[in-house]
Amino acid sequence: MPMSTSSAAKGTVLNFNLSPADIERRAETLVAQGKKVQDGVAAQTNPTFANVIVPLATRQNEQDADYSVVTFLQNVSTDKDIRDASMAAEEKLDAFEIESMMREDVYKAVRAVFDNKSEVASLGPEDRRLVEKMELVFRRHGLALDKDKREHLGKIRMRLSELAIKFSRNINEGDGRAVLTRDELEGLPSDFFEGRATEEVDGQEGFVVTTKYPDIIPVMKMAKREETRERMFVVEGQRCPDNIPILQEAVALRLEAAQLLGYKTHAEFVLEENMAKAPAPVLEFEEDLRSRLNVLADKEIEEIEALKKADKQAVGKPYAGLFGWDYRYYSNLVKERKHNINDEEVKQYFPVKEVTRSILDIYQNMLSLRFVKIDNPPMWHADVEMYEVWEATEETFIGHFYLDLFPREGKYNHAAVWPIRAGFDRPDGSREYPVAAMVANFPKPTPSAPALLTHDDATTLLHELGHVFHGICSVTKWALFHGTRTERDFVEAPSQMLENWSWEPSVLQKFAVHHQTGEPIPEALVKRLVAAKNEGAGLFNLRQLFFGLYDMGIHNTADGKVDVKELYNKLYEDIARFKIGSHDTWGIATIGHMMGGYDAGYYGYMWSQVFSADMYASRFVKDGVFNPQTGLDYRYEILRPGSSRDAMDSLIKFMGRKPNNRAFLKSIGLNEASSN
Template sequence: MTKFISKRTMLNFDLSPDDIALTVDEMIAESKAILDQVAAEAVPTFNNVIVPLATRENTQNADYSVISFLQNVSTKKEVRDASTKGEEKLNAFEIEMIMREDVYKAVRAVYDNPAELAALGPEDLRLVGKMEQEYRHNGLALSVEKRKKLGQINKRLSDLGIKFNSNINKSTGRVLFTREDLDGLADDYFEGRKMEVVDGVEKYVVTTKSPDMSPVMQAAKNEQTRKRLLTLNKQLCPENIALMQETIALRTEAAQLLEFKTHAEFKLSKVGKTPKEVMNFEHDMQTRLQLLAKTEFKKLEKLKQAENKAAGVPYKGLYLWDHRYYSTLLKEHEHSISEDEVKQYFPVKEVMRGILDIYQKMFSLRFTKVENPPVWHNDVDMYEVWEATSDDFVGHFYLDLYPRENKYNHAAVWPIRAGYDREDGTREYPVAAMVANFPKPTGSTPALLTHGNVVTFLHELGHVFHGMCSVTKWAKFHGTNTERDFVEAPSQMLENWGWEPSVLRKFAVHHKTGEPIPEDFVKRLVAAKNKGSGLSNLGQVFFGLYDMAIHDTADGKVDAKAIYNKLREGITMFKNGDIDSWGMATFGHMMGGYDTGYYGYLWSQVFSADMFASRFFKEGIDNPKTGLDYRREILLPGGSRDASVSLEKFLGRKPNNTAFLESIGLKLD
């Protein structure tokens, strides 16, 4: 039986454009009153300055999140537009407020008062430090003229980022292919697929959304088919080229106003690193990975050469549109792994049941599905989260798993509401939403996931439960509000469950027969795990080095498109071919908070591999004590302490890269 949750706990996603506009205006008015009061305090203290500012962030974070979230998921254009407009207005206000010298003086007075700081606990002390840093990094230590200029730049940067990502959400491309063009695709790919007749020929509609595109890139035998679809995908959002160019220039100008040489230097200073450290890390990984990648590349070359010879076509090289196709073919040849065969054992309902069960047991939680939930679309499921051994409520989360028009077109988690301590001593509970684009049911076939989808599911739910299990006093530190280069580590660690035979056998069942996945099949799947790890991780190195190339520049005058194409071909080894493309125009990370932080994906993999190998693999992946230790030391603190402290407490030592290198098949020095 579903337990009663107070209205204060539930969130309303059924907002009209007028509702959004009214909420935005109310938030701004309330915020202005709070900041005016803080600035007027004659004797600034932690209680009359820091607490009101942090409490505002606590209480307004959910309203802000809902307003900005709707542009990614709403089916109504007017709501999406109002969401975008509302986010722009709120961000502009926040930039204006963070530039208030009178408020900064009050914050700085507390920061500089030893007597005030001496009385604070660790999280409150961290709050004061982070708050002072935010104001300083927004130019409050600058002259009035420079501060005004920085405010104008930050306002423009906010608008550019919102517009860039809005363009991506609207940018689904489509191609028409004959059945012959799509030779190699499984029969269920065509079930229920839209068709159009062109010059008397029936053609299938294929979009650039993942459930359409991924199978084609993996299985279409016709190279021109793969090339056409990839080209379309890499030519989406041409309008974003100019937006990114302007952003890079403005970020550089802003950093130099703050007396940093480059944007990279400015951003990395926040996490105690330098561009040189990041570049050394990326180049070291590139050197190590190339040893694997060159061998892998030669195997793929042989496959294409053999196919070309059989077809009487001259071999001209491996191109971007060949990578996934021949990598899939290599797995089939060396391990008898067929992607089509694999997905027969991963019907989405069984996968969801199995993965949710994993998280329940690992973290000592229990989930209750909410019937007829207040959600933004009928496809969305809502779950309540409770402690497994008590009636203590933990939070709730949403799963929005299938593609639709104008929906965010990748996989991500939105921390809709942070958990925090209310002023009356009670607890506000966290809310998170996982948004994905997994294949939908087709005709008589249920929704079937690839093994890659399963790993993605595990990863994204890792972000959800980082939020669910975090318990902090202030929203500023809740859940994934950690150092940027640690954010991905907990979720990456949980991907390992997708490769454990004992785990897969619990939920991988054939969608027709109900038979569990054969043991030999699992062994072959796991044995193929590291196939292509050199090339795939070089892809991560490419993104990280591209991030640094456009942001560690002293003049901001870079050709973002040309650098993207040059680095991609040079690092990943696959040719760009004769197509004119601008893949950076849909590289949302660069405009969504990961700028100068993409290195963190590989950096955090070092931590995730160490956590898994040193504790879970050694002590047992079903060991409840290990799961609770992980929940207590890694998830619960969120960003309320340095990630290095959390890691050392969980590991019992400082982390190292041994487990990571071994996990991808690299020999140690």
């Protein structure tokens, strides 16, 4: 594999070794520097692009990394004092940004440049877009309102920032746990128990099972006892009770803010900047898809019901319906029986180190890049790996990224990518290079085996690395447009497109090797995996639609009369088609998207799949998944522009036409050829 190691990284290497006092000082410095820039802009008597827009955008360029580092540590540090300091810093910085967006004197200067049509027309495309975007951002923060309304809006924004930070902290630190005996965990493989913490339960050895992904997902998929799965469903569903009133308050405040600005609903406010533009197309898309998926789901429910009824009959118990704790277990059972697919068999071919290395190799070849692993880099935890990124055929540095793949106490407990630093042009013409960090929670090694991934984990790795390289490969003049800062309902498309690689036989046989023998995954097993790709697609995608329709349900209301907990439970049963039972649960409390930037935007996961499927089918299937020119076109037309142009323009450049939904429908098992 063309990946080497180096003892020192190129570019400006960031320092994550900060004490709580360091974090506090850095936040104070960022505020002081920002205020100085804004005061200078406000003092301009003859506002121009050079003395107003450039200083404001340069401040974002230069402060981006410091801001990201001090706020990122709350998600990855093992030290609670550091996590708390990071959260406090984020509150301070968010408060300052909200105050900044409410400064009428700064907005007047920006507006004067915006209104100078001859100067704006003389600018290059990205600079002109910068002026338009900056004016729009100020206007959406209420600068066209009178003073009283503007100040009230500022207070709402401040409170929403506080609520978002608390919501996230509760999820990161609010893991649930249960202690279960080996009998209660019947069906789990032997390596599930290796190295696991134990506690005595009624005189028996009990195993600690948490709600972190490497624990709860295998239990929900493989535990034979319904009581065990039900117990873990409830443990997960009763996490973070404090987040329910937080979300309830946030929904009300978002609506109030939107209506102050003249929008009917919060969704209307958010979608104005997205590809969808308004709630109506989103709801039409989701409801149309729901009706199509229900046709598939009807058949899947019949198969699952038959299995559960047989299980109940075997133990002489009545069948009472399908519940949330049945979904993963019986869906997995159907896949095993119909396609002879067993997760335990499959994961033997997915050792995390080898899979990661091979997937990085695929990205190197596709994007014409070269990665260099850094020895003993400065980082926040010993598990973290750091890589430089170079052009494949020349000594041109591109950026660097971090991989933090395993769970630990207090760490962010899903999978995500943080764009730590945007690339940008310095005033002297030199370049600052991008940095991204991928954080995940894959299974850790056991005493008898290395860390082994499921096929789903490998797909997640491909997806999240897609976000990493969207940031690394982006080249823009201004941080505001860099990488994944695209329209919210497009941002997932580039990463979703790369998920297809985990279903390509020729690709799978490159990165899936047995952890003991080193033999590539057998062709027969690959065929069974690919054949099972859309098994359960109706129910799986209905679950995604459930989250999207719930999101619209709480954010597209004009009267604010919505109970966030009650609506979640109702729609879960109506759309996802599994019952919650008599338990008092509040599953929405741990869905970070609703407070983490995806409000009125969760639909984007499925909306953007239309684009990802079309990109894949129209170019990579047609030209060959290993075609180097296709990979370069993807890098230069989709990843490189970031949001310096509209996403639709990038799609047309890459595909040579506007997108349609034919490939998308086929990709989820709906073979009807229709276009949107």
